[in-house]
Amino acid sequence: MPEPLQATDRTRFHRRANRGTHDRATVDAILDEALICHVGFVADGAPVVIPTAFVRVGDAVYLHGSTANHMLAATIAREVSLAATLIDGLVLARTAFHHSMNYRSVVLFARGRAVEDPEAKAKILAALVDKMAPGRSTACRLPDATELRATLVVELPIVEAGAKIRKGPPLPDEGDDARLPYWAGVIPVSLARGEPIPA
Amino acid sequence: MPEPLQATDRTRFHRRANRGTHDRATVDAILDEALICHVGFVADGAPVVIPTAFVRVGDAVYLHGSTANHMLAATIAREVSLAATLIDGLVLARTAFHHSMNYRSVVLFARGRAVEDPEAKAKILAALVDKMAPGRSTACRLPDATELRATLVVELPIVEAGAKIRKGPPLPDEGDDARLPYWAGVIPVSLARGEPIPA
Numbered sequence: 246m247p248e249p250l251q252a253t254d255r256t257r258f259h260r261r262a263n264r265g266t267h268d269r270a271t272v273d274a275i276l277d278e279a280l281i282c283h284v285g286f287v288a289d290g291a292p293v294v295i296p297t298a299f300v301r302v303g304d305a306v307y308l309h310g311s312t313a314n315h316m317l318a319a320t321i322a323r324e325v326s327l328a329a330t331l332i333d334g335l336v337l338a339r340t341a342f343h344h345s346m347n348y349r350s351v352v353l354f355a356r357g358r359a360v361e362d363p364e365a366k367a368k369i370l371a372a373l374v375d376k377m378a379p380g381r382s383t384a385c386r387l388p389d390a391t392e393l394r395a396t397l398v399v400e401l402p403i404v405e406a407g408a409k410i411r412k413g414p415p416l417p418d419e420g421d422d423a424r425l426p427y428w429a430g431v432i433p434v435s436l437a438r439g440e441p442i443p444a
Numbered sequence: 445m446p447e448p449l450q451a452t453d454r455t456r457f458h459r460r461a462n463r464g465t466h467d468r469a470t471v472d473a474i475l476d477e478a479l480i481c482h483v484g485f486v487a488d489g490a491p492v493v494i495p496t497a498f499v500r501v502g503d504a505v506y507l508h509g510s511t512a513n514h515m516l517a518a519t520i521a522r523e524v525s526l527a528a529t530l531i532d533g534l535v536l537a538r539t540a541f542h543h544s545m546n547y548r549s550v551v552l553f554a555r556g557r558a559v560e561d562p563e564a565k566a567k568i569l570a571a572l573v574d575k576m577a578p579g580r581s582t583a584c585r586l587p588d589a590t591e592l593r594a595t596l597v598v599e600l601p602i603v604e605a606g607a608k609i610r611k612g613p614p615l616p617d618e619g620d621d622a623r624l625p626y627w628a629g630v631i632p633v634s635l636a637r638g639e640p641i642p643a
Binding site for chain 1: 453454456458479480482483484486487488489494495497515518523524525526529531537539540541547549551553570572573576577581584585586587591595613614616621624626627628629631632635636638641642643
């Protein structure tokens with residue numbers, strides 16, 4: 246069983262009464278669907294946010310990159326915040342005030358740890374290509390020892406984390422607003438895959 | 445003319461020799477296409493990253509929310525990093541090592557400032573609904589004085605900022621790798637809008 250997720254003082258930034266959850270399965274599903282995340286760390290006392298690919302394996306998410314990567318270096322043994330967000334819809338109400346978006350997001354907090362074991366790194370990098378295209382790890386050459394040494398993998402455990410979800414139609418406009426002659430509803434949006442382009 | 449963009453010590457985290465640019469038009473185009481951004485700030489010495497809607501108007505980007513919003517409060521007169529990222533493709537090479545993504549991202553650094561002037565706030569909130577659906581600000585009721593007072597708008601000037609772009613096919617696999625019997629190329633991805641669902 247994974248550790249139960251923790252709600253802490255800083256998870257409040259990603260909370261809203263009726264939209265927040267610390268359900269692990271919900272968190273995992275969002276992490277597994279999101280192709281990229283945004284990683285936040287502190288450099289010289291100020292915040293830095295950088296987008297990057299990632300993958301969840303078991304009870305942690307993993308970042309990777311070159312051993313010269315500045316962002317990764319700034320996450321090892323340091324506090325990190327990671328957010329992964331899926332946009333599901335544009336919510337148009339009769340009033341500008343009630344416009345919103347449908348989305349599913351996860352925010353987690355952890356300290357980064359470099360994964361040293363080559364077998365563990367290989368497994369994580371295989372999971373990463375499988376996330377991009379199912380079964381891809383059996384349809385490409387996996388990293389050799391030199392490539393593994395050139396790749397830094399950073400682990401962030403999924404413990405202090407939560408999800409936030411908004412779905413469904415706009416909040417109903419009330420009174421006179423409900424009778425305004427404007428269209429209201431949701432424009433669904435999703436990340437669509439196009440026709441593959443061979444190299 | 446907008447101020448020229450600044451490359452600074454901390455923009456190095458979002459730099460890579462052949463993929464970085466400080467061209468303002470490139471930065472603006474990415475900010476205008478991205479529906480959400482991820483905002484990073486420091487709370488109790490540790491980083492926090494939160495997703496949120498945003499809009500660019502002229503030489504700044506704007507966040508908004510309830511006057512009780514914890515994230516917004518943490519950005520006013522404080523250092524903020526904001527990242528907006530568009531995913532354009534999954535890049536599959538014959539080797540796992542050369543897998544990548546095509547993307548366009550902007551990372552900026554600024555100090556937040558609360559916009560107090562009701563007319564300025566109204567203009568920004570109109571731009572925000574127009575970003576969701578072109579012309580929407582003329583097809584809904586705009587905020588009244590009470591709604592404007594209930595909405596906090598935070599400005600982040602676009603000065604210390606840069607874009608990073610990867611496009612095109614995978615790096616060519618070399619030597620024996622080039623002869624591996626695996627498919628290589630790009631699977632395009634894009635945020636697609638579906639059939640509107642009336643409320």
